[in-house]
Amino acid sequence: MKLKLRQRITRMKSFRKKPLQQSSLCRKHYCLLLWLSLSLYLFFPPSSLLRPTPSLDKTTLSLKPAFRSSALVERSPRSKLPSVRVYVYDLPSSYNRDWLSDPRCGSHLFAAEVAIHEALLTSGFRTTSPDEADFFFVPVYVSCNFSTVNGFPSLAHARPLIASSIAEIKTKYPFWNRTDGRDHMFVASHDYGACFHAMEDVAIADGIPEFLRRSILLQTFGVTSPHVCQEAEHVLIPPYIPPEFLRSPPPETARRDIFVFFRGKMEVHPKNISGRFYSKKVRTEIWNRYSNDRRFYLRRKRYDGYRSEISRSVFCLCPLGWAPWSPRLVESVALGCVPVIIADGIRLLAVDFVNGAGEGRREAGSSP
Known part of the structure; x- marks a missing residue:
């Protein structure tokens, strides 16, 4: 199966919440x-x-x-x-x-x-x-x-x-x-x-x-x-996310002029010591498909002020790195940006314990 990025982006526009049942089993x-x-x-x-x-x-x-x-x-x-x-x-x-x-x-x-x-x-x-x-x-x-x-x-x-x-x-x-x-x-x-x-x-x-x-x-x-x-x-x-994230403009007052945002490592060719594509090539696919799309604000270089970019964004991509989890999920939520998680099988925090913690849309698929 291929990563269905186009379908994910289309469904962002009709984002809806679906409550998950609370787990009944807990030690x-x-x-x-x-x-x-x-x-x-x-x-x-x-x-x-x-x-x-x-x-x-x-x-x-x-x-x-x-x-x-x-x-x-x-x-x-x-x-x-x-x-x-x-x-x-x-x-x-x-x-x-x-x-x-x-x-x-x-x-x-x-x-x-x-x-x-x-x-x-x-x-x-x-x-x-x-x-x-x-x-x-x-x-x-x-x-x-x-x-x-x-x-x-x-x-x-x-x-x-x-x-x-x-x-x-x-x-x-x-x-x-x-x-x-x-x-x-x-x-x-x-x-x-x-x-x-x-x-x-x-x-x-x-x-x-x-x-x-x-x-x-x-x-x-x-x-x-x-x-x-x-x-x-x-x-x-x-x-962990640094406390500085709380010093950014409050999400309710932020101007959301970026539709889809991601800043991070997106390899065109594997350049790390392992010789493998970082993020199982997911980030490479994002760059190859959407770097010229005006709806996407994609950046490959580090920027210390990127929290301000999150505050300006409607959707924030949270693709896997070496592991499926990413601090971008917490950063996005903290700054009022809707996280779009691209990591198969990831288990979300507190989804079995807190009502609404797992609300959102899941789409099955696998990395390319």
Whole structure:
């Protein structure tokens, strides 16, 4: 089957919402953790901005939650949230704080591991008494070892670093051995979660390391079909977006003079080290078919002010990269642009838990 881009664009004009039924099956701790991750990472009440938030490192700007919605907070007050307590391990700084010496650590694509840690440290869910904890959070930053070749995070050290952190807590605390790590949480905000590789075939071959298979993973990767990289208990979290997105013009006042927008890597020929087409050639097809279409505002070069372009757009393309998920989905929603997701089988955040979270149109197909 071919990617039906033309049909997708035609159907943008008649965009309609279709409610999805709420899932009736949900394990207790899965639901609790979903609410926990969402409330901490996404839905802090705006009043929390008035209180100073201590940073993990004085030389680093304090990270705020990636996205806030006062409307959702009003519908889901804290008093109605599950009573769950989380103990945050105080690991040696070599596992987390030391990495913040590179400012990119707290602001790049995978920075959810930093944002969630900082949010937990000041959260009402946190307990300083491990004996009363329901869950244990292990703060390890594995995405801050940036390659000197391309500037992207290198994950080669992820497995040994996490294995070392587990050995550390097993030596100093009794809680891991009590459940074999089943009530311990880790953030895996990478392309293919705890498989720790950007190439899907390599990620599948490597799989999730044995020492994480019984723990709970907070990950951005999720697909609707069975996949090796989601074969551990996990909670789907949104990709990190920087707080600057909230400083853009409010979506309701923005002038929408761009019909379809996309800015990002669109290869004409594969130029990466793998020799493969990025995004399974989807982005190449978008460029080849629509770069001369006046309805499409397509740009291949980086631009720091691209959030202003999203604010001006009606539809924002969210094609897959190496993995199906993309921060563009969250960026688009935050700035009032309708996201057009081009990634087969992607699992959307909270679709089984929140009414309306999966509203939209789905069209089956496969990448060219």
